[in-house]
Amino acid sequence: MNKPLILVVEDDAAIRNLITTTLETHGYRYHAAPNGEAAILEAVSHNPDVVLLDLGLPDIDGVEIIKKIRGWSNMPIIVISARSEDTDKIDALDAGADDYLTKPFSVEELLARLRVTLRRLNFMQNRTGSDMPIFVNGGLKIDYAAGCVFLNGSELHLTPIEYKLLCLLSHNVGKVLTHTFITREIWGSSWDNDVASLRVFMATLRKKIEKDTSAPQYIQTHIGVGYRMLKVE
Template identity: 75%
Template sequence: MNKPLILIVEDDRAIRKLISTTLKTQNYQYHTAETGEGAILEAVSKKPDIMILDLGLPDMDGVSIIKKVRTWSNMPIIVVSARSEDRDKIDALDAGADDYLTKPFSVDEFLARLRVSLRRVRYDNERLQSDASSFINGNLKIDYAAGCVWLDKEEIHLTPIEYKLICLLAKNIGKVLTHNFIINEIWGNYANDIPALRVFMATLRKKIEKVPSRQPKYIQTHIGVGYRMLRVGDANSLSDFNS
């Protein structure tokens, strides 16, 4: 992808200038909007690759913007907000945001999360161009047709729930999936058992991670929020929400 186009939706002039200057130094193209109405107009007319979104806009809450955009676009949305409560993060991610960065933030972390989202854009585009029946990420391979998973060229035996979990994470690689989203996708919206999800995720990680708790290579935990499948190489470039 050459010179990705980023839409910055931020009403705080200082933050907007910081983000736009950062993007300019990295040779990204960008447009800006200061209101929710302006954000939707820019998103429709300019078709950006990624949206950087503040939640506290003067005319519309950011979660409402996410929901509106998700009715017609799957472009990655990175929330950059001063709201730091888990409930705010979960609401935004459940509405369709891909990532959540709390103000104040470091420029390095912002750029790292942006690179992860851009890799997801490239991955999605490549997947659309080919009818892929398998998923490969580092030494991890999923053969969807056969229903098998390999690690380091050796087949690993997963339970049906573990297999569903790894496929769900793989198909949303680079995106934070909340506990509620995962539970609804795996067990249906009648279930609400986060402790059970944690148990299944722990057993899955033991099978695919060398040091699951300290050095996650494939599955990253976002404490109080959910999980993300990392594309190999991203593990050292991201901070946990609550780290």
């Protein structure tokens, strides 16, 4: 069985070498690209399992690269960027990124995020049909077997993290799930900045499923505690 192939897109040579050395040490294959043009060529030519993408590239902004890749592929994209504002994260996630890691980062966290993404990818590629039920809550429908989400009959495009969050909440309707519980279920551990990342992902998820995000119908925030999916009659 081939080892996963990771495309590393990073213009800073020191950071690029750190990432590629880490990947090689842990048994991953990789290709590296120092700019956006090379990244797109590598993505088209080699169809990597996951893309690790810096946003601040010298020729093409990383968000534009995400949009270009999403025009023809759903390959997972994990952003690794020094841009730490929520608006930057939301822009990247809205464009189609699957996860967002802020610089400076630990290699342990990078590897954890990569493992989660690959597990989700493996599940989607190997799901076995109709052995799982369909969840319906008001106008929200989750087909667990197909990995699809519908709102009032229209299919929604969710990133793997958004989908996993929604499934986790749907399996616990009416229960308040704490930040720590959610981050451990989604990322496999609870890192210091995961609550901030969780807040961003919840914001992008709500934009897709809530008619009015200021008066949510499906996901309720419990300030300082966590989130709960409401049962919609």
